[in-house]
Amino acid sequence: MNSTHTPTVIEKAAESLHLIENLHKDDDSRAATGCEGKQLSCPPPEHWDSWVEYDSRSWPERKGREYMLVPTSCFNCEAGCGLLAYIDKKDMRIRKFTGNPYHPASRGRNCAKGPATINQLDDTDRILYPLKRVGPRGSGKWERVSWESVLDDISSRMRKALQEGRNNEISYHVGRPGHEGFMDWVLKAWGVDGHNSHTNICSSGARFGYAIWEGFDRPSPDHSNARFILLVSAHLEAGHYFNPHAQRIMEGRMQGAKLAVLDPRLSNTASMSDYWMTSYPGTEPAVLLAMAKVIIDEGLYNRTYLENWVNWQQYLEAEYPDRPKTFETFIEALQEEYREFTPEYAEKESGVPAATIRDVARQIGEAGERFSTHVWRSASSGNLGGWAVSRTLHFLNVLTGSVGTPGGTAPSAWNKFKPTFHTHPEPQKFWNPLHLPDEYPLAHYEMSFLLPHMLKEGRGKLDVYFTRVFNPVWTYPDGFSWIEALEDESKIGLHIALTPTWSETAYFADYVLPMGHSPERHDLISYETHAGKWIAFRQPVMRVAHERLGTPVEFTWQANMGEVWEEDEFWLELSWRIDPDGSLGVKKHFESPYRAGEKLTINEYYRYIFEHTPNLPEAAAKEGLTPLAYMKRYGAFEVETDVYAVHETAVDEERLRSSTVEKGTIYSNGSPVGAEVAGQSCIGFPTPSRKQEIYSQTMVDWKWPEYRLPAYIKSHIHQDKMDRSKNEFVLVPTFRLPVLIHSRSGNAKWLAEIAHRNPIWINADDAAAMGIENGELVRVNTDIGYHVNRAWVTESIRPGVVCCSHHIGRWRRDQDQKGNRWATNLVSIDREGSGKWKLRVKEGIEPYKSDDPDSGRIFWSDGGVHQNITFPVHPDPISGMHCWHQKVRIEKAHPDDRYGDVFVDTDRSFQIYKEWLEMTRPAPGPGGLRRPLWLNRPVRPAEDTFYVGKGK
């Protein structure tokens, strides 16, 4: 087959006469890959040290480029899909990223954000060196400093704090973790209750609903084997863990599974579903309970599973002590309890037709154990009592016995690998009330979005505050309160931003430290993407390339662009300096397990973990590799496959010998360790009864008896609270786009060119009633201010509901360093009196001159509207989740309004914080506890800090 061109006589003559360029010379490099004629997805690994491809832009001229392929894992969302970096051996630059076929979750395929990683590396506005603030915070002036000076400054400050017992003034606030256990280990080694996260603006709601059932706090659906899939999410386009889940949802569908979605908006996922149930926000539990009622009434439940694995006996003892303790009584009790949740009632609440509810419920019953479900955020993170969404959703899994079955929904922890570290620091003896205040004893993860408000109230201060891939000024509700807090040096002594890119929060930092992207850092990751258990490795590919070429470096920043470093190594270096003489008890954890007394290296850290990963050493030995070398080569490893029914695992012999059994629960050393089920001693679930708890004594003990069973909690934006005559709507601000990721995609040009504006979706009939036309400017009034956006009139959202995408509306001010110019508006921010803030867009997105000619080709100017900053905080009194949905009043824009305008009154937002605080039922609980002992929390401290007044 000839794929080269044959010139005409005329052309040949003209070329030989040098009238035109000779295009028929011999090509100087012909790649011989040995794969010619094949149709492979990926070069075989034996070629990964030297793979030759032709340059795409020179084609059909064959210009061979030789590459080294090094695996890593994507950092553009928590899924951590596999990536292969192609390093051009001639100029030692990364040319592109493709998938890694060895990654068990992503299997060589990626979403749009994966290959766009190259944009984030090549961004000409990237922060390449550590920066220190010059002048007042937020004034936009920076000077370059050395890593040495940074480490010395921060470590000495931390040392002082630890020596003075001000452990609670050190805080590590993380947005995107992207690692498994590393920081938990570091914080414990420091003896600091320093973990703060973003979880309670993300998934705390859903997590609590699961945790109160089974202890584990996230679902792991086995979609590919399901017969029926029910999503309260949009997993064919966004969310944890979009790519791997979307693949498997579709696999299930192609084999006949039906898909139902609860969403007031037509997401891409809903559009591909068999049942798009357009529930009014917050009414999902009513719909789910109606389905449960159908399943119970029609006998479609899995009797064996319920009888064995639910704490129904405890329920009957507590509620119906006079009735016979039989399973039949339990069913009767449930029927009474959920008597009012008819499909007709659910239809009245939600708008989902009763017939559909019945149909879906029956199909779920028929699917039985092959019923997979998911909720991560969505309704559970939008509504007051949103945690009831996951609790009622999981109820359906329990009823059908589809917990941890093939095609069912397992607890996340079964499909997630927990690494073994080389040291086991004692839990810290501190409890930081700025993270978990006593008003929120059941909060799942820290009350992170209340930090500015608690600081304002004078509950404490932070001396050393790390924000890590974390942008609360922009992503969080009430961002101006964050600016007020960050600007106050008496409240936040030293603010260190660890980030791969400029962000609205980094503008208000004291140090901006560039930390690498997916091919520039080390991480170990493991996520519950399917019924297996895997680990993947993120590694600094240039460092690996240097190793392979025989020129290893000591620190990752020496191999990356500029002096871009990575957190892992940074923390090791910092920790070593905090405690040079070991007197604080920190140093010993950072000593090498292989070279006594010497400082731990990053390679040693991971070497230890991989040596202690089951099955990995054997697999590595088969190829004549050490476990670390194996992971460096392949980037991923499947630790276990087909993980099901882990709860049926036998309690280990050792424990059984010293155990007692009480009411079916096995206790060892005073703690519950298993359950007696059908004559077997099984480990069960990490709840007090070791079973699925339909009845929660904990809710009773902690003053929420009305929620002892799965229930429907009316949302703060329930229809009863909406005055349609005043054009009040519920705004759903949480929907995400398949191509963007919060603050990290602002400098990814290929993603920004696809999505850059976020109009507010309004139902066409609603718009017509208000006289609002498609594209018209509207003012969206919230409880603390307003923002001005364009209407997008559509048939793809439910009447009474409006929505706006979460990802867009980035900004920078005149004084800020230029960054993310593909996605940021240039704005002015003015204070108009006490607590009154006004943001106005001065300039949209403009083309700019840079070393990348594409920056001159920007064809869009619309950078969207920053909506989150106009939302007050809404902490759910039980789960601690920020209830994102907002009651808004929509009106046509005022004459002086301009697109992108934002106004906020932080005095008002502080008031609302107080109003929601009133809704809490604070600790102490039983025995003076500030939190139930069995409800886990991140970086769990020593047990005696669990009591009110302790751990200061």
Added chain:
Amino acid sequence: MNYGFVIDGRKCIGCHACTVACKSENQVPVGVNRTWVKYVEKGKFPATRRYFTVLRCNHCEEPPCVDICPVEALRKREDGIVDFDGRRCIGCKACAQACPYGALYIDPESHTSAKCNYCAHRKEVGLKPACVVTCPQQAIVSGDLDDPQSEISKLVATEQTSVRRPEKGTSPNMFYIKGDGAALDPLQTQDGRPYLWSEQSRGVGHFAGKSHAESPRQHRAAHLQDDPSMPRKVYDIPSKGVVWGWEVPAYVWSKGISSGLFMLFFMLTVVLSLQLPDEMQWSTWGISLAFLGLTGGFLIKDLDRPDRFQSVMLRPQFRSWLVRGGYIIGGYGAFLALWAVGKLLGLPAVEQVALWGGMFFAFMTSIYTAFLFGSARGRDFWQSPLMPFHMLLTSLVAGGAAMMLLMVLFGAPDILVGLLRWGLAAGVALNAVIMVSELFGRHPSKQAEAAAHQISAGALKSQFWVGAFLLGCLLPFFIFVWSSSLPLLSLGSILSLGGIYYAEKLWVRAPQLVSVS
């Protein structure tokens, strides 16, 4: 061997991974795409659905882009892939007009044409296209359609598939399983509405870095109510704009003047055996030559790679009407030169040969563009059987107007002026009739209908009715019929020259305002 694609609509989730993987693999500049995803919504709440369609080159069996390319920059390979060579491309953008699917774009870095080429550089080393590899759902399937055992062949055989615009006779090798009609046919969706997460304020591709005046898509201006019963396009890539701008109608216009003038010269000199004064003859010849030169100038100006203009003659693809036209113009020019030689050296026989030869080539020169436009299979409006005649007519009218101006300048017998005057009157009247019939007559396709509508009642309507019709035809007609005053006749001539350019501009522009993807 016949490599092609299947897009499996049962699985595609519209995630744009293919779009970005292709960008990365092929180092495609911002603003243009080799493959992209379009979103169309249908229905009224709650019976609303969104459809995702992956669009790109169809690697046709009969690719119109290959036929039209003057320099063999596009090629149908033996393995079925339609590949392109950016080193050969002169940036004439004829391929973009020929493609019924909008697959081609001008790369703003190299200023040459580009499109999906099945990642031919990857195929060469044994790898699948980048989009196929990355798709989370494996919804893009590539392979050999001639191999019945291949996955793609089995899919095409066992699933219902559709292709885009089968009536164009291109035989696409891109098959859609569960493709949606409204999503695949751009004319079924309401255009000009805001997109759900993007907008365009500036040009892309050929217009990269420039302000955006070329697209009909102005989201801020669209205060129109959607009709929920009609499908709506809610996401698409930015418009590539009207890439054949003023240069192409300018070249047609100056070519018309040159050839028309010479044809009239031939008719007067040879057919009517009139002996025109020398200065008249030389002026006629001079104007013809000058406008022929101007034609070449406009052609070269239009190229995005003017440094490669000579490739049209030196790397010729003989099926292309650009090449044939080049040789025709060359022949015409040669005979013009010969005439001058004959005239200067006083060789009447040479003059005669030049006149007859020149007439033939002038005639071909005046009409060949109709065949070029006809081979632009992406623009149905130009597939009009009337077009060669229309071009001949406008050339004669343009030449006549030029001759009228020459006669006014140099003086000519009244009878000649009178003849020309009535000829012009008839010419502009017939021109008006033809234009109206092209607009209001039956069109062979919706695309052609839509383009005609743009002129008669759409974005271009004032320009047409006032500029081309009123001032370009009607007013000159009345002048030529009712007046014999030389100043007025000159005015009439100038107006009709202007009208011809204007009309040509609209005829070239209108079909480019109609979406093909």
